[in-house]
Amino acid sequence: xxxxxxxxxxxxxxxxxxxxxxxxxxxxxxxxxxxxxxxxxxxxxxxxxxxxxxxxxxxxxxxxxxxxxxxxxxxxxxxxxxxx
Amino acid sequence: xxxxxxxxxxxxxxxxxxxxxxxxxxxxxxxxxxxxxxxxxxxxxxxxxxxxxxxxxxxxxxxxxxxxxxxxxxxxxxxxxxxxxxxxxxxxxxxxxxxxxxxxxxxxxxxxxxxxxxxxxxxxxxxxxxxxxxxxxxxxxxxxxxxxxxxxxxxxxxxxxxxxxxxxxxxxxxxxxxxxxxxxxxxxxxxxxxxxxxxxxxxxxxxxxxxxxxxxxxxxxxxxxxxxxxxxxxxxxxxxxxxxxxxxxxxxxxxxxxxxxxxxxxxxxxxxxxxxxxxxxxxxxxxxxxxxxxxxxxxxxxxxxxxxxxxxxxxxxxxxxxxxxxxxxxxxxxxxxxxxxxxxxxxxxxxxxxxxxxxxxxxxxxxxxxxxxxxxxxxxxxxxxxxxxxxxxxxxxxxxxxxxxxxxxxxxxxxxxxxxxxxxxxxxxxxxxxxxxxxxxxxxxxxxxxxxxxxxxxxxxxxxxxxxxxxxxxxxxxxxxxxxxxxxxxxxxxxxxxxxxxxxxxxxxxxxxxxxxxxxxxxxxxxxxxxxxxxxxxxxxxxxxxxxxxxxxxxxxxxxx
Numbered sequence: 056x057x058x059x060x061x062x063x064x065x066x067x068x069x070x071x072x073x074x075x076x077x078x079x080x081x082x083x084x085x086x087x088x089x090x091x092x093x094x095x096x097x098x099x100x101x102x103x104x105x106x107x108x109x110x111x112x113x114x115x116x117x118x119x120x121x122x123x124x125x126x127x128x129x130x131x132x133x134x135x136x137x138x139x
Numbered sequence: 140x141x142x143x144x145x146x147x148x149x150x151x152x153x154x155x156x157x158x159x160x161x162x163x164x165x166x167x168x169x170x171x172x173x174x175x176x177x178x179x180x181x182x183x184x185x186x187x188x189x190x191x192x193x194x195x196x197x198x199x200x201x202x203x204x205x206x207x208x209x210x211x212x213x214x215x216x217x218x219x220x221x222x223x224x225x226x227x228x229x230x231x232x233x234x235x236x237x238x239x240x241x242x243x244x245x246x247x248x249x250x251x252x253x254x255x256x257x258x259x260x261x262x263x264x265x266x267x268x269x270x271x272x273x274x275x276x277x278x279x280x281x282x283x284x285x286x287x288x289x290x291x292x293x294x295x296x297x298x299x300x301x302x303x304x305x306x307x308x309x310x311x312x313x314x315x316x317x318x319x320x321x322x323x324x325x326x327x328x329x330x331x332x333x334x335x336x337x338x339x340x341x342x343x344x345x346x347x348x349x350x351x352x353x354x355x356x357x358x359x360x361x362x363x364x365x366x367x368x369x370x371x372x373x374x375x376x377x378x379x380x381x382x383x384x385x386x387x388x389x390x391x392x393x394x395x396x397x398x399x400x401x402x403x404x405x406x407x408x409x410x411x412x413x414x415x416x417x418x419x420x421x422x423x424x425x426x427x428x429x430x431x432x433x434x435x436x437x438x439x440x441x442x443x444x445x446x447x448x449x450x451x452x453x454x455x456x457x458x459x460x461x462x463x464x465x466x467x468x469x470x471x472x473x474x475x476x477x478x479x480x481x482x483x484x485x486x487x488x489x490x491x492x493x494x495x496x497x498x499x500x501x502x503x504x505x506x507x508x509x510x511x512x513x514x515x516x517x518x519x520x521x522x523x524x525x526x527x528x529x530x531x532x533x534x535x536x537x538x539x540x541x542x543x544x545x546x547x548x549x550x551x552x553x554x555x556x557x558x559x560x561x562x563x564x565x566x567x568x569x570x571x572x573x574x575x576x577x578x579x580x581x582x583x584x585x586x587x588x589x590x591x592x593x594x595x596x597x598x599x600x601x602x603x604x605x606x607x608x609x610x611x612x613x614x615x616x617x618x619x620x621x622x623x624x625x626x627x628x629x630x631x632x633x634x635x636x637x638x639x640x641x642x643x644x645x646x647x648x649x650x651x652x653x654x655x656x657x658x659x660x661x662x663x664x665x666x667x668x669x670x671x672x673x674x675x676x677x678x679x680x681x682x683x684x685x686x687x688x689x690x691x692x693x694x695x696x697x698x699x700x
Contacts (some may be wrong), residue, residue: 056389060622061687061690064690064691065690067283068690070227071430072229075224075228076224076228079224079225081605083217083221083389083393084386084389084390087213087217087389088213088382088385088386088389089386090382091210091382092377094194095376097188099350100350100351100461101349101351101352101356101358101359101360102350103351103360103376106210106213106360106376107350108254109210109213109216109217110205110210110212110213110216110431110434111219111346111431113216113217113220113433114216114217114220114427115427115431115432117220117221117223117423118420118423118426118427121223121224121227121228121416121419121420121423122420124227124228124414124416124420125417125420128232128413128416128587128692129413130694132413132692137692137693138413138689138692138693139411139413139692139693139694
């Protein structure tokens with residue numbers, strides 16, 4: 056029972072990681088680097104969008120990703136009784 | 140009051156605060172010395188991590204590098220922040236649960252082998268020493284320009300201060316001085332940025348300001364792109380590095396960040412796993428304040444610099460120009476003898492060279508801000524350099540006294556003996572760092588990149604596999620680390636130092652720069668580890684239980700030996 060519990064906890068944790076890290080990859084490597092020239096044709100006020108992602112947007116998303124991770128994990132810990 | 144008086148006052152006040160904290164937070168046990176007793180609050184740890192992480196390179200050099208490289212500078216912005224996502228999601232919580240004092244501790248125990256531990260100690264020392272030399276140089280630079288003391292005297296003053304609180308307080312002293320240093324450095328970074336943003340765009344928030352317009356209604360970035368084109372530089376918002384190289388450098392910096400021992404150990408100082416996650420969140424938030432401001436400063440200072448000097452008569456340039464000329468960091472060579480400054484991309488015609496490192500320091504002067512703001516930047520630069528130096532020195536001293544002496548050479552050493560050894564090791568480390576600060580080897584700048592590459596190629600795969608793969612054994616991890624490090628060292632030495640036949644840009648493998656090669660070395664490490672582990676015995680049952688255990692956050696307990 057406890058073993059099963061731990062396994063499920065770990066599986067859910069891995070699922071969260073996969074989702075969050077995909078977003079991490081998307082905003083930095085895809086938007087900020089691979090597709091930067093395409094996105095640069097779109098403008099966000101004074102910024103070209105690709106340039107903005109590389110120098111601003113990606114960083115904002117990184118901060119949000121960690122905040123979301125903290126919330127998700129705290130909830131998960133409680134759900135499985137692993138919180139303190 | 141003059142800049143110099145203001146600087147003495149501000150540096151004096153901040154240094155007094157650091158020393159005061161050091162006396163108040165002396166370490167009495169090894170646990171206090173290595174992990175500050177293990178009861179640091181998430182916010183305090185986040186503040187300390189941010190100061191620990193943001194070095195002279197972040198504070199002094201980064202905006203300057205971006206300023207000169209435009210889009211290409213993004214590798215540092217994304218690389219040095221994105222690494223925290225990896226750190227928070229893949230490393231920090233599990234390492235905290237594991238609950239030891241150092242990174243080699245984890246490697247040695249998880250891979251049940253002193254060979255693995257030794258490899259880890261070697262990497263930790265190599266990474267930390269290369270990094271710390273650059274910090275001491277930064278201290279010397281600030282002292283020599285703003286206080287007009289000899290650069291060597293500056294380094295020695297910096298050494299004494301760090302010695303005082305690192306040796307006396309260990310991690311406990313360092314943590315609370317770093318909290319103070321974060322406040323000093325962020326204030327010093329933001330005040331001029333806000334001033335200049337208002338001056339140039341009317342918007343007090345620099346992050347928005349550099350996307351704003353100047354008084355003529357032209358977007359600042361468009362104006363800068365135009366100026367660049369006019370002078371023959373590549374467009375500011377596009378850059379000139381290949382996409383592959385930008386990709387690999389960014390990845391190497393991210394992974395390297397997550398693998399740096401002085402950052403990882405900060406997460407051993409909090410009480411429980413949930414706190415480790417929380418402090419990673421705080422740390423990145425606090426770091427992001429500086430990192431999102433830096434590209435704005437880069438644009439402001441680049442525009443200001445070009446507009447102030449380009450095609451202006453040398454005799455009419457403002458005072459800051461000749462002040463910095465005295466330090467040799469700005470040089471003007473009137474090649475066509477017209478008495479004007481030609482600042483262009485063509486090296487044959489270009490008459491002005493500006494050291495990238497001075498952009499942040501000179502920026503407030505270029506913008507004509509009040510003297511106290513200029514002095515504040517000096518105090519901030521010192522805070523950034525000292526806080527990082529202290530964190531690195533602690534890793535060095537813990538590697539020697541804990542990992543080498545206590546865990547390998549003399550396990551019977553008493554708590555008191557270990558504490559003395561730790562303090563002595565810190566003293567020696569400060570002296571070595573100071574020596575490199577006074578006599579910088581030519582390759583200091585090159586080796587900072589090496590530090591990230593090494594961390595990426597060695598620690599990151601070994602730790603991640605140690606947590607996420609129960610099957611990973613010592614044979615796999617050790618061979619992976621060794622091959623990763625050797626590959627990285629070989630590539631850096633060949634293309635940075637010209638050993639093994641040397642080579643130029645044309646000889647780079649697939650056009651990958653040494654800075655980006657860390658990513659390749661990391662992949663090699665992962666592959667070698669996984670393949671070797673498939674053909675060698677499973678790790679013992681106790682070790683598999685350790686892995687099971689660190690995946691569950693509850694009952695982390697206190698950090699122990």
